[in-house]
Amino acid sequence: MSSDQLKAHLEFFGELGVDGIRREPEWRGRSGADSSTTSGAEDLVPVFSSADAALKAIREDLGDCTRCKLHTLGRKQIVFGVGNPNADLMFVGEAPGADEDIQGEPFVGRAGQLLTKIIEAIGLTRSDVYIANVIKCRPPGNRNPEPDEVEQCEPFLFRQIDTIKPKVIVALGKFAAQCLLRTGDPITRLRNYIGDQGWWSKEAEERLVAECKENVDKGVEEYLAIPPPRPESMFDHLFETLPPALAWQRKKVAGR
Numbered sequence: 001m002s003s004d005q006l007k008a009h010l011e012f013f014g015e016l017g018v019d020g021i022r023r024e025p026e027w028r029g030r031s032g033a034d035s036s037t038t039s040g041a042e043d044l045v046p047v048f049s050s051a052d053a054a055l056k057a058i059r060e061d062l063g064d065c066t067r068c069k070l071h072t073l074g075r076k077q078i079v080f081g082v083g084n085p086n087a088d089l090m091f092v093g094e095a096p097g098a099d100e101d102i103q104g105e106p107f108v109g110r111a112g113q114l115l116t117k118i119i120e121a122i123g124l125t126r127s128d129v130y131i132a133n134v135i136k137c138r139p140p141g142n143r144n145p146e147p148d149e150v151e152q153c154e155p156f157l158f159r160q161i162d163t164i165k166p167k168v169i170v171a172l173g174k175f176a177a178q179c180l181l182r183t184g185d186p187i188t189r190l191r192n193y194i195g196d197q198g199w200w201s202k203e204a205e206e207r208l209v210a211e212c213k214e215n216v217d218k219g220v221e222e223y224l225a226i227p228p229p230r231p232e233s234m235f236d237h238l239f240e241t242l243p244p245a246l247a248w249q250r251k252k253v254a255g256r
Contacts, residue, residue: 050085051085051086051163051164051165052085054085054163055081055085055160055163055164058156058159058160058163059080061156062078062080062136062156064078065078065136065137067152067153068137068148068149068152068153069148069149070135070137070138070139070149071137073139073140074138074140075101075137075138076101076102076138077101077104078104078136078137079096079100079101079104079105079106079133079136079137079138080132080136081106081130081131081132081133081160082105082106082126082130082131082132083126083127083128083129083130083131084127084128084129084130085130085163085164086164087128087129087130087164087166088166088167088168089124089128089129089130089166089167089168089170090129090130090131090132090161090164090166090168090169090170091107091115091129091130091131091132091169091170091172092131092132092133092134092157092169092170092171092172092176092179092180093106093107093111093131093132093133093134093172093173093176094133094134094135094144094145094172094173094174094175094176095133095134095135095137095138095139095142095145095175096133096135096136096137096138097109097111097138097142098138098142099112100112100138101137101138106131106132106133107131111172115131115172130160130164130166132157132160133157133176134150134153134154134157134175134176134179135149135150135153135175136153136156137153144175145175150175150179154179157179171190173187174186174187174190177190178190
């Protein structure tokens with residue numbers, strides 16, 4: 001190491017708040033450890049070449065999970081997540097259902113078909129977004145996740161979020177919203193809530209509303225182009241997930 005490199009090295013640590021070094025021999029190794037036999041590999045933080053590689057590493061860490069009781073209660077497989085590892089939009093649900101447990105992919109049953117329609121209604125496909133659940137294993141009988149199950153599983157969800165770094169996360173259901181927002185508020189109070197978790201801004205909210213309005217306008221035009229009688233379900237799906245700021249759009253086709 002040259003003197004210039006050493007100087008740059010010390011300046012870097014100075015910026016981190018390190019104001020000096022210790023020259024005593026005992027400070028050159030770990031306490032209680034033989035530096036000649038300790039590789040230090042356990043302290044290395046892995047660096048991945050892509051978000052996809054990082055997600056695969058998280059899945060490997062999860063393994064054939066036995067951290068909670070769900071692995072003894074009939075789960076067929078772990079349902080990790082699916083979609084674009086660099087997605088701007090991420091959907092987080094509660095837990096896999098029967099169809100998801102069989103196929104190993106989140107939101108492929110009836111609720112998943114509706115979610116796919118909603119995603120397509122805003123001009124995207126499932127491959128453009130990322131979809132995951134708080135719980136990675138199906139609870140028996142599709143019962144609600146229990147606190148100890150959420151506690152064991154949510155760290156993997158947060159690692160997924162930290163890797164993907166989505167601009168917007170949509171919580172699908174009570175448990176997903178409560179987990180993400182760290183709240184016990186009922187779903188009736190949380191519905192249509194846009195939260196600020198440090199990465200949200202007023203500009204982002206205005207942009208999202210504008211994009212929603214543009215897509216709703218397009219959807220309304222397509223809806224009105226259908227000869228009567230028009231499918232009621234299509235109308236409901238078009239509006240049921242929109243923020244209150246766009247509720248006036250429903251009046252536009254109220255006389256359908």
